[in-house]
Every structure is written in C-alpha cells, then in structure tokens.
Amino acid sequence: MNVFGRRGFSVAAPYLGMLPGLFFFALFGIGPSLATIVLSFTDITGVPNTPWHFVSLDNYYRFFALSNWRDSAETLQRTFLFSGVSTIAQNSIALGAALLLNKRLKGHLALRGLIFMPVVLGVTVIGLMWSIVLNPIGGPVSTLLAALGHDSTLLGSYKDAFPLVIMVNIWAYIGTAMLIYLAGLQGIPSELLEAASIDGASGWGKFRHITWPLLTPMVTINVMLSVIGSLKDYQIIYVLTNGANNTSVLALQVFNSAFSGSQQQGYASALSVLQFLMVLIIALLLLAFLRSREVKL
Amino acid sequence: MKLELLPSKLKTPDTGDQLVSQGQKRWRSLRPRRLSSQKMLILTLQYGAMLLLTFIYLFPLIYLINVSLKTPADFYNDPIGMTRTFSIGNYIDAWNQGSFGDYIFNSFLYSVGATVPSLVLTLLMAFPIARGYIKGSRFWYALFVVALFLPGSLIPQFQLIFHLGLYNTQIGYMLLHVGAGPFLVIAYMKHIPRELDEAAAIDGCGYFRYVFTIVAPLAKPILVTVAIFQLIGIWNDLIGPTIYLSDQSYYPMTLGLFTFFGNFGNQWTILAAATLIVAAPLVVIYLVLQRYFIEGAMAGAIK
Numbered sequence: 297m298n299v300f301g302r303r304g305f306s307v308a309a310p311y312l313g314m315l316p317g318l319f320f321f322a323l324f325g326i327g328p329s330l331a332t333i334v335l336s337f338t339d340i341t342g343v344p345n346t347p348w349h350f351v352s353l354d355n356y357y358r359f360f361a362l363s364n365w366r367d368s369a370e371t372l373q374r375t376f377l378f379s380g381v382s383t384i385a386q387n388s389i390a391l392g393a394a395l396l397l398n399k400r401l402k403g404h405l406a407l408r409g410l411i412f413m414p415v416v417l418g419v420t421v422i423g424l425m426w427s428i429v430l431n432p433i434g435g436p437v438s439t440l441l442a443a444l445g446h447d448s449t450l451l452g453s454y455k456d457a458f459p460l461v462i463m464v465n466i467w468a469y470i471g472t473a474m475l476i477y478l479a480g481l482q483g484i485p486s487e488l489l490e491a492a493s494i495d496g497a498s499g500w501g502k503f504r505h506i507t508w509p510l511l512t513p514m515v516t517i518n519v520m521l522s523v524i525g526s527l528k529d530y531q532i533i534y535v536l537t538n539g540a541n542n543t544s545v546l547a548l549q550v551f552n553s554a555f556s557g558s559q560q561q562g563y564a565s566a567l568s569v570l571q572f573l574m575v576l577i578i579a580l581l582l583l584a585f586l587r588s589r590e591v592k593l
Numbered sequence: 594m595k596l597e598l599l600p601s602k603l604k605t606p607d608t609g610d611q612l613v614s615q616g617q618k619r620w621r622s623l624r625p626r627r628l629s630s631q632k633m634l635i636l637t638l639q640y641g642a643m644l645l646l647t648f649i650y651l652f653p654l655i656y657l658i659n660v661s662l663k664t665p666a667d668f669y670n671d672p673i674g675m676t677r678t679f680s681i682g683n684y685i686d687a688w689n690q691g692s693f694g695d696y697i698f699n700s701f702l703y704s705v706g707a708t709v710p711s712l713v714l715t716l717l718m719a720f721p722i723a724r725g726y727i728k729g730s731r732f733w734y735a736l737f738v739v740a741l742f743l744p745g746s747l748i749p750q751f752q753l754i755f756h757l758g759l760y761n762t763q764i765g766y767m768l769l770h771v772g773a774g775p776f777l778v779i780a781y782m783k784h785i786p787r788e789l790d791e792a793a794a795i796d797g798c799g800y801f802r803y804v805f806t807i808v809a810p811l812a813k814p815i816l817v818t819v820a821i822f823q824l825i826g827i828w829n830d831l832i833g834p835t836i837y838l839s840d841q842s843y844y845p846m847t848l849g850l851f852t853f854f855g856n857f858g859n860q861w862t863i864l865a866a867a868t869l870i871v872a873a874p875l876v877v878i879y880l881v882l883q884r885y886f887i888e889g890a891m892a893g894a895i896k
Contacts, residue, residue, distance in 0.1 A: 299791045
C-alpha cells in the first residue's frame with residue numbers, strides 16, 4: 297500500500313510519476329518490437345513516400361526459397377559458427393583468466409582493468425584499431441604470418457576474414473564474462489578449499505570437485521549472455537568488413553537489407569523475426585541443459 | 594560430491610600451497626621459507642600467463658601509438674619498427690581534417706542529453722515497482738523482462754522517427770535513447786528501508802519530494818552506475834547515428850571516425866592518430882571511473 301496517502305493526489309502520484317517512462321517504453325521500446333512482426337508481412341521500404349502493401353508470408357518464403365536457400369543456409373551456418381566459437385572461446389579464456397587473477401598475484405587489478413577495457417572503448421574504436429593492426433601491407437600480423445609462410449590479405453581475404461572477425465569479437469568481450477566468473481570465485485567459501493587442502497586434495501581435485509561445481513550458476517549466466525549476445529551481434533562485423541569476404545551473419549543481413557541498397561524493410565523485419573525465433577529456441581534449450589547441470593550448495 | 598565442513602576456528606597449517614594462493618603480502622612475510630621448485634614453476638607459469646594476456650590486450654594500443662607518431666615516409670619504410678620520429682603532426686592533421694571538435698561536442702550532447710532524462714524516468718518507474726505502490730507492480734516488472742527478449746525494434750523505430758518528422762534531427766536521435774532498463778535500480782531500492790517512507794509520510798513529505806530528495810541520494814551508487822553505462826553506450830553507438838543522422842554536422846565521434854576511415858583509405862599514420870583521438874576520452878573516463886564499470890558489470894549479470 298502507498299504510505300503517502302489514501303486519497304486524491306497522493307494515490308495518483310506514483311502512477312503519474314511512471315507515466316512519462318511508460319510512454320517512452322511503449323513508443324520506442326515494446327511498441328516497435330511488436331510492430332516488427334506486423335511489418336514482416338509487408339513490402340515496406342525505407343524509401344520515403346513509396347506505397348506499401350501486406351504481402352502475407354512472401355518475405356518468409358523468400359528467405360527459404362530454393363533459389364535463395366544456398367545463401368540463406370550459408371548465412372545461418374556462419375551465424376552459428378560465429379556464435380558457437382565466440383561463446384566457447386570467450387568462456388574458456390574468461391574462466392582461465394578469472395582463475396589466474398583470483399590468485400591475486402602482483403598486478404592482478406591492473407590486468408583485470410586492461411582485459412575489461414575493450415568493453416568501454418566500444419565497437420568503433422575496437423574495430424578500427426584492429427583494422428590498422430590487421431593492415432595487410434606491412435602490418436604486424438601480416439608480417440608475422442608472412443614470416444611463418446602464410447601470405448594473406450587478412451580482412452581482405454575470402455578465407456581468413458571470418459576467423460579474424462571471430463577472434464576480434466572474442467578479444468573484445470572476454471572482459472564481461474571474466475568479471476562475472478571472478479565474482480563467482482569470490483563467492484566460494486574459503487573454508488571448503490582449506491578443508492580440501494587438509495584432506496590432501498590436489499589443485500586439480502579442488503577445482504574439479506569444489507570450484508567448478510560451485511561455479512556452474514556463473515557458467516549458465518555467462519554462456520547465455522554470450523550465446524544471445526553473439527547471435528544478435530553484427531556491429532563488430534559491420535565495422536571490420538561490413539560482411540564482405542564471406543563474413544556476413546543473419547543480424548548483419550537484417551541491418552543491411554533494411555538500411556542499405558533498396559532498403560527492403562519488410563524483408564528485413566521478417567529476417568528479424570526469424571532471428572528472434574532462432575535465439576528464443578536456442579536460448580531455451582540451452583538454459584534447460586545448463587540448469588540441469590547446476591549444483592546448489 | 595563429498596564435502597566436510599570444518600569449524601571455522603580450526604586453522605589450516607601453512608602449506609606451501611597457501612603461500613601461493615593467498616597472495617603477495619603473506620608470501621613476502623614468509624619469505625625465509627624456501628618455495629619448492631614445483632611451486633616456483635607454477636608461479637613462473639602464472640606470471641607468464643599474466644604477461645601474455647597483458648601483451649595481447651596492450652599490443653593494439655601500443656602499436657597504434659607507435660604508428661601515430663611516425664611520419665608517413667617513416668611508416669612506409671618501416672611499418673612495424675619503433676618510431677624514430679615523435680611527430681604530433683598526424684594528430685593535428687587528423688583533428689583538423691576530421692573536424693573532431695564538432696563531433697566531440699555532439700557526442701557529449703547526445704550522451705548527456707539522453708542520459709539525464711532517462712535517469713529521472715528510471716527513478717520514477719523503479720521506485721513504485723520496487724515498493725509495490727502501484728497496482729500490478731509484478732506485471733510491470735515482468736513486462737520489462739519480456740521486452741528484453743522480443744524481436745529487434747530497429748525498423749519500426751526508423752519508420753516512427755521518419756513519420757514524426759524527426760529523421761536527421763538531433764532531438765530525434767536523443768529521444769530514441771531515453772529510457773533504460775530499471776532492473777538494477779529496482780533491485781537496489783529493495784534494500785532501502787520501508788520505514789523511511791512511513792516516517793517521511795507522517796512528517797508530511799509529499800511523494801515526489803520524497804523520491805527526489807530522499808530516495809535518489811540513497812540510491813546514488815546504483816544510479817551513477819546505470820548512468821555511466823548508458824553514457825558510454827550512447828557515446829559508443831555507431832549504428833544509431835548511421836541510420837538517423839545524415840547531416841555530417843550532427844555526427845558524433847564514432848560515426849565521424851568511421852567516415853574518416855572511409856575518406857582516408859590507406860593513410861595509416863593519420864588513421865591511427867584519429868582512432869587514438871577518439872579513444873583518449875574513453876580511456877581517461879575509464880581510468881577515473883573504473884570502480885563503477887567493474888562493479889556495475891559484476892552486479893549487472895548477477896541480479
């Protein structure tokens with residue numbers, strides 16, 4: 297109950313206060329989200345003053361149509377590859393880094409700050425910074441690879457661009473996962489580890505039977521965040537290659553269909569809905585799997 | 594899993610293992626004891642891994658600084674060697690040719706202009722939901738959660754802004770960023786004692802005065818965290834300006850830099866300087882406010 301009064305203005309005050317926030321939420325948040333579904337059944341474009349019509353499921357047919365299926369399947373394949381490799385690598389490295397930093401050796405705070413820094417620098421600076429480092433003419437990576445006998449135009453190469461994009465993505469977002477693992481490690485009661493030491497447990501034994509089981513809730517959070525984030529992410533690809541050289545994923549295709557070329561926003565909306573369904577199904581299956589493996593103290 | 598809890602009074606003997614795991618201070622105070630060679634090896638490996646990570650994360654920045662200090666001729670002769678010139682000419686050229694002075698003003702305007710109203714709205718939404726002072730507060734909370742998972746809103750947002758006549762306007766771009774997820778603030782406000790509300794109400798303090806003068810200062814730590822993340826989010830937004838702002842004089846730093854890359858193709862020394870100009874304020878802000886970033890990122894996922 298509202299303690300500020302039972303009558304008149306005092307009762308209405310909390311509602312009045314919420315109104316502007318809810319207005320913006322409806323107008324720019326949940327409203328447009330739902331409208332995406334409606335637009336996915338139209339042939340609306342981003343070109344001003346052109347008529348548009350409802351076209352039923354045409355946009356969906358187009359994605360799955362036999363003539364487009366090769367492209368669509370390749371895009372989906374890259375989307376899963378991008379997300380899968382990013383998630384696994386990000387979490388393994390982040391967990392390793394968290395375990396290392398949790399030893400509190402000299403300089404651990406500085407390193408923690410450094411690994412998180414890309415998250416603050418943002419996708420534009422990260423992407424352009426790496427495109428300078430990956431400069432194919434005399435850049436450091438290109439020189440190193442050439443010395444190892446691998447001549448490559450890096451981001452300009454049909455074969456190497458996609459792995460490089462994935463690597464930059466992993467580099468950029470390890471920080472968040474690492475901080476969550478660190479928070480989890482700090483929540484493990486030290487008595488447990490001490491007791492195990494007395495009983496003569498080895499370092500690996502302690503990790504396998506104490507640290508890891510107690511960290512599983514953090515694994516769930518991090519894996520979910522990585523999977524959902526990387527399935528929806530396209531900005532780093534946009535900055536690095538804009539999908540050239542075999543690097544486009546579904547999310548980038550949504551953006552490019554909607555805002556470049558003929559700006560086919562109806563089709564892009566349909567792609568967006570398909571992306572939503574894909575993320576939803578994968579997220580729910582994964583969540584059920586990860587939850588079943590969690591250990592509660 | 595078999596675990597036996599020891600009473601916490603029982604202290605474990607100082608095994609070598611603990612010397613390593615319990616950090617530097619302890620290690621130093623017990624230095625006279627010699628570490629076994631196996632522990633030394635592990636310690637060496639751990640420091641080695643830390644050095645490797647430091648290198649991987651510092652290298653791009655150091656390389657950029659190195660390139661940005663070279664003259665173009667110097668760079669083409671030796672792209673990866675240490676710079677022999679310390680010319681700030683690249684920075685001056687990048688600043689002048691990229692009109693970063695205008696961009697930085699725009700970035701500042703958009704970030705602050707959208708974050709301040711968002712903060713007020715978030716405060717006013719989070720408080721009654723946290724307290725249950727409105728009917729169906731659980732429904733509203735659930736609605737915000739569901740909204741996180743709905744399809745992307747990019748395209749209808751564009752149509753909306755366009756039909757409102759706000760395409761290519763600064764106000765339109767800022768309006769899109771008003772509003773933030775209230776979850777962290779709600780969670781935090783649940784720790785503010787309810788008795789305070791009652792005491793204030795009895796003393797005749799009105800609802801809005803209470804929220805702004807009592808609740809806001811008490812929730813300051815979380816409001817600051819939320820504000821910083823939103824500020825940085827808007828500052829770093831590249832897609833939004835690309836979609837909504839066609840006039841170059843409205844560009845923020847991100848889009849300005851991205852366009853600069855398109856225009857200056859392979860002039861790597863100037864590009865490196867421009868990238869560092871854009872990165873510099875972020876690095877400074879990060880160094881000053883690191884605590885909020887780190888704590889916010891840790892709290893954000895757990896709640």
